[in-house]
Amino acid sequence: MTVRTPSRTRGLLLAAPALAVVGFAAAALLLAARGSLADGLGRGWSLSAYADLLRDPALTGSLPLSLKIASLSTAVSAATALAVVGAVSGSRRGRAALDAAARATLAVPHLLAAAAFGLLLSGAGLLSRLARAAGWTDGPADFPALVGGPGHTAVLLTYVWKEAPFVTVMLLAAYTPAVRDLETAARTLGAGRLSRLRHVTLPLLAPALTEACLLVFAFTFAAYEIPALLGATAPRALPVEAVGLYRSVELGDRPGALALAVVIGLVIALAATAAAVVSRRLLRARTGP
Amino acid sequence: MGIRTRHTGRRFGRVTALAAGAVAAGLLTAACSGTGAGRAEPPAKDWAGLRAEARGQTVNLFMYGGDEGANSFVDEEVAPAAEKLGITVRRVPVADTQDAVQKILGDQRAGKDSGGAVDLVWVNGENFRTGKQAGLWLCGYTGLMPNQKYLDRSDPTLTQDFGTPVDDCETPWNRARFAFVHDSARLPQPPRTTAALIEWIKKNPGRFTYPAPPDFTGSAFVRHLLTAGAAGTRPVPAEYGEDAYDAVAPALWKELNALKPALWRQGTTHPKDQSALDDLFADGEVDMTMTYNPAGVPALVDKGRFPATTRVFVPEDGTLGNTSYLAVPRNAAHREAALVLSDLMLSPELQYAKARPGGWGAYPVLDQDRLPEEWRRKFAALTTPETMLPAEELSRGARPELSGDWVGPLDKGWKREVASAS
Numbered sequence: 082m083t084v085r086t087p088s089r090t091r092g093l094l095l096a097a098p099a100l101a102v103v104g105f106a107a108a109a110l111l112l113a114a115r116g117s118l119a120d121g122l123g124r125g126w127s128l129s130a131y132a133d134l135l136r137d138p139a140l141t142g143s144l145p146l147s148l149k150i151a152s153l154s155t156a157v158s159a160a161t162a163l164a165v166v167g168a169v170s171g172s173r174r175g176r177a178a179l180d181a182a183a184r185a186t187l188a189v190p191h192l193l194a195a196a197a198f199g200l201l202l203s204g205a206g207l208l209s210r211l212a213r214a215a216g217w218t219d220g221p222a223d224f225p226a227l228v229g230g231p232g233h234t235a236v237l238l239t240y241v242w243k244e245a246p247f248v249t250v251m252l253l254a255a256y257t258p259a260v261r262d263l264e265t266a267a268r269t270l271g272a273g274r275l276s277r278l279r280h281v282t283l284p285l286l287a288p289a290l291t292e293a294c295l296l297v298f299a300f301t302f303a304a305y306e307i308p309a310l311l312g313a314t315a316p317r318a319l320p321v322e323a324v325g326l327y328r329s330v331e332l333g334d335r336p337g338a339l340a341l342a343v344v345i346g347l348v349i350a351l352a353a354t355a356a357a358v359v360s361r362r363l364l365r366a367r368t369g370p
Numbered sequence: 371m372g373i374r375t376r377h378t379g380r381r382f383g384r385v386t387a388l389a390a391g392a393v394a395a396g397l398l399t400a401a402c403s404g405t406g407a408g409r410a411e412p413p414a415k416d417w418a419g420l421r422a423e424a425r426g427q428t429v430n431l432f433m434y435g436g437d438e439g440a441n442s443f444v445d446e447e448v449a450p451a452a453e454k455l456g457i458t459v460r461r462v463p464v465a466d467t468q469d470a471v472q473k474i475l476g477d478q479r480a481g482k483d484s485g486g487a488v489d490l491v492w493v494n495g496e497n498f499r500t501g502k503q504a505g506l507w508l509c510g511y512t513g514l515m516p517n518q519k520y521l522d523r524s525d526p527t528l529t530q531d532f533g534t535p536v537d538d539c540e541t542p543w544n545r546a547r548f549a550f551v552h553d554s555a556r557l558p559q560p561p562r563t564t565a566a567l568i569e570w571i572k573k574n575p576g577r578f579t580y581p582a583p584p585d586f587t588g589s590a591f592v593r594h595l596l597t598a599g600a601a602g603t604r605p606v607p608a609e610y611g612e613d614a615y616d617a618v619a620p621a622l623w624k625e626l627n628a629l630k631p632a633l634w635r636q637g638t639t640h641p642k643d644q645s646a647l648d649d650l651f652a653d654g655e656v657d658m659t660m661t662y663n664p665a666g667v668p669a670l671v672d673k674g675r676f677p678a679t680t681r682v683f684v685p686e687d688g689t690l691g692n693t694s695y696l697a698v699p700r701n702a703a704h705r706e707a708a709l710v711l712s713d714l715m716l717s718p719e720l721q722y723a724k725a726r727p728g729g730w731g732a733y734p735v736l737d738q739d740r741l742p743e744e745w746r747r748k749f750a751a752l753t754t755p756e757t758m759l760p761a762e763e764l765s766r767g768a769r770p771e772l773s774g775d776w777v778g779p780l781d782k783g784w785k786r787e788v789a790s791a792s
Contacts, residue, residue, distance in 0.1 A: 122504060123479055142790065204635075205653035221655045222576050222635075229639040313639040314582045315789035328468045329584065330496040331778040332503060 110346045117339035121332030130336035134344070137337070142316030144344070150233060150318060151302035154240035155294050161241065162248035163290070167278065170256060170264075180253055183246035191243060195310040198239040202227040228311050235311040236318075240301050248293040255289035287363045295356035299349045319345055417514050417713075420706050425456035427707035432470035433492035435463020436645060439669045439730035440492075447723045451714060457707045462488075466586075467497045474506050474699045486701035490708040493540060493697045494586070495532020499774035501697065502534060508698040509539040511709055517716040522737035526770060527693045533608060533773025540695035541712040544724075545733040547764045548590050548689040549664045555679040557657050564598040564685045568625075572632045577657040579634035579641060579650065582789060584781040587644035590662050592784055593776070594689050596622050597769055610775035619780070623787035630788070640789070652676060662692075664764075665731040668755045682759050684767065691768030693735055718745040727755055733764050 116123055117130050134140045169175030201207050204221035206228070212218045227234040260282065267277050283290075308318035317325070319341060327338035429452070435441065441461065449459040464470050470491045477486045493501070501507050512518050521528055521542065528542050529535065550567070552560045561567040571578045581588030596618060597606055607614045630637030634656050641647040644661065651659035652675050661667065661682075670676045696712040698705050714720060718741060721734040731754075738746055754760040 122475075204655050205650075221653070226635050226639065229635070229641075231638055309642075314642070315785065325584070328466065328472065329778065329781075330468060330500050330774075332500055334778075 110343070113339045113342040113346070117336050117343050119336060121335045123335075127336070130340040133337055134340050140341070140344070143319045143322045143341075146233070146316045147302055147319040147345075148348075150236055150240070150308065151298050153237055154244055154301045155298045157237070157241045158244040158248050158297055159290060159294050161245040162252055162293075163286075165245075166249055166252045166256060167282065170261065176253065176256075179249065183249040183253070186243065186246040187250065189243070191239075191304065192306045192310075194239050194243050195307045198235050198242070199228055199311055202235045202238070204228070229313050231313055233308070233312055236308050239307050239311060244297045244301065248290070248297065251289050251293035252286055255286050260285045284363075284366070288360050291356055291360045291363065295352060298352050302348060302352075303345050417516060420514070421455065421710055424704075424707035424710040427456075427704040428458040428460055429704055429707045429711050430460050430462050430487060430489045431492070431711070432462045432464055432467075432473070432488050432490070434467055435465065437663065437666050438673070439666050439732070443724055443730035443732075447720060447729070448711075448715060451720060452711055455710060455714065457711055459711065467491065467494055468500075471497050471501050471506070474501065474701070475504060477699075477701055478504070478506065482701055484701050485703045486699055487703070488699050489702040489704045490711060491697050491699070492543065492694060494694050495534060495692060495771060495774045496777045498531050498540060498695065498697060499534040501699075502537075502539065506699050507539040508700045508702065508705060508709075509537060511698075512538045512541060515541065515709075515713040515716070517713050517718075520716070520718065520736040520740045522740065525737070527691070528735070530770075531695060531774075532692065532771045532777070533775065536695070540697040541716055542693050542735040543696050543712075543715055544694045545691065545735055545764060546663050546665075546694060547684065547691040547733075547759065547768055548594055548662050549660065549682045549684045549759060551651065551659045551661060551664075551667060551676070551680060551682055552657060553651075553677050553679050554681045555677065556654075560658075560681075560683045562685065563687050564595070565687075567685060568629065571629060574657070575632045576634055576636075578632070579637070579647065579656055580660065581643050581647050582640035583784045584777075585643040587647070587660055587662055588640070589777060589781050589784075590690060591660055592622070592626070592780055593772055595625065596780070597690065597772065598685070598687055606772060606776075608770075608773055610773050610779065615776075615779055615783075619783055619787075623783065626784070626788045627791060648675070662690075663732070664759045665733065668727075668731055668757045671757050680757050682757060684759065684763070686767070688767030688769050690771055691764065692771045718742075722748055725749070725752055725761070727753055731755070731758060733761055 118126055118128065120127065165179060169179050199206070203209070204224050204226070209218065209221055209224035212224060213220065218224050225234075226232075227238075229235075263281050263285070264277055267281050272280065303320055305318075305320040305324055309321045309324070312318055312321060316322075323338050323341035323345065325338075326334045326341065329335075329338075431444065433440065433444070441463070444459065444461050449461075452459045462470075470488055470493075474486060474488050474491075477488075491497075498507075518541075523529070527545075531540065550560065561570045580591040583589040583592055599605065604618060606618050633640075634650065641650060644659070647656070647659050648670070650656045664682045667676065667680060667682055671678055671680050696715060698708045698712065702708050716735070718736060721736050722745065724730050724732050725734050734749065736749075738749060741749065752761065
């Protein structure tokens, strides 16, 4: 008893920093929720910000757009990372090179990546100039509207460029020698590339992949810089809409902005719950009931 | 079990004591700042006393950081002049004046009635109005200021800031005029009227666009079209009201939507701010840009961002003009120095340094007739670079800004009726 007690306290102490972070996030969300139920100066109680949201085209346009950006970025990043990891997993040198490349990309700040993709893909950008020099276009107007266009192409490309390396690093960490041994065993038993991927590699990497996908989804759904710099005028991603509303010259817009922040928080909480359920199922499928 | 209980109990006791201490400290601080609330009253002192108190203080001057001319004027002219009065100027650049207002609001909400981080703000109409509604500004001091005697108190642009009465809550600093910018090498004859400009846009598809409101410049462009009556709209009442909005706005949205197919990228998207539009102009993607601060253009030409053949033009039927101000928050930590500094920035010396070519080039707010002979001659001898509007043209045909109450509804209306319309 006296032995177990200090260890439990120690565990609590060790968890304290993590709990503090969660506590700060929860407090911020609570403050936002409180602000969304008040007037522009944070006084009184009212539900009108949420009633306005339902009528506002901002939510009907921005929520689907943000969901689209986040799910597409997540799916493409995950597929790219899986393909790349699968391709180089056999060679130790390939793995090391991939790891180094992915970590180097991770080190680039999102803002810098957005600026770089802007310079690369905009109408007067590098690709457009090359296309013009090659005689494919007559000027910036002929180049497709990747930046600020209705398809948000530049936003998606930048996210994939930033997030695929993140998923790669997570997958490489889960890709232990034990996984490789099982793959080798399957191969010696005559399993082809596809069936090895389906029956050995994917199930073993699935928990790491789910976790990485959740993080990417939550991040791309709630991030501001990239859609703010490369997105179209309308509709705008949810976080851009929220920040814009919060900075409005009308004090009365602040509750609406905070209500949008609450919506963002709720979507992420939903995604996290879904991911938790999925990964528990995966774990049970692997270890048996 | 008993050991654990006592053990954790003691631990909890210590934590509780710590927490109690923190709460007590917090309450003490709150109490102190509570007594400091009396400081929000205007300083009932003579100017000499205020100057003596200001000595040794550092003023945190929050201002829009995107204007190089303004930045170097403050660093190279204002700061040394303030140093002579024993005041240090710390320029804090913000991306939008609204950010400074948010900071003061945050301080206010946290119960900080004194010792606020913001001492002085370069403020424009909408933000002044927002701050006034929230009771953020220090008022009732301009009568003390020695340099106020050079101002024409009957000038409506000095008594009203975007239709909000100034009420002794801010000090004028700058005049500005909405204008268009073109490259005379590509477009030798710019349109002469707003109607001709619209005609030109339709005849040259893809060569014109404007920043998306609520960007300051884009919002001003929409108000320019409204007040110019280009959309066939009726005269706009200065006072905002829902009836007034319904009477004039639909025609404006119709005209802007009709313009859409002729805009850059068919109007499916807009540059997000003036600086993004300037980039398009510099890259030759569009033929025109626009600015509420023509004084900033020569600096852009000097830096090579715009071609040397860049020129500013104002349609003959006039554009909007306004005055920008310096305001002191009620909870400013160094408000004595902030007040002395805002008076200093109004002085003929600094207004001249601001206006002279090679400096920032921004337009003075002083009334020439009230200046001493020596200064009147100096101001009269000012020359204007080719790339800028001369000061006498600045006021010619300038229309006063609409009431600040118009800005929000028009920005939102644009987003709903123009940006989201397919």
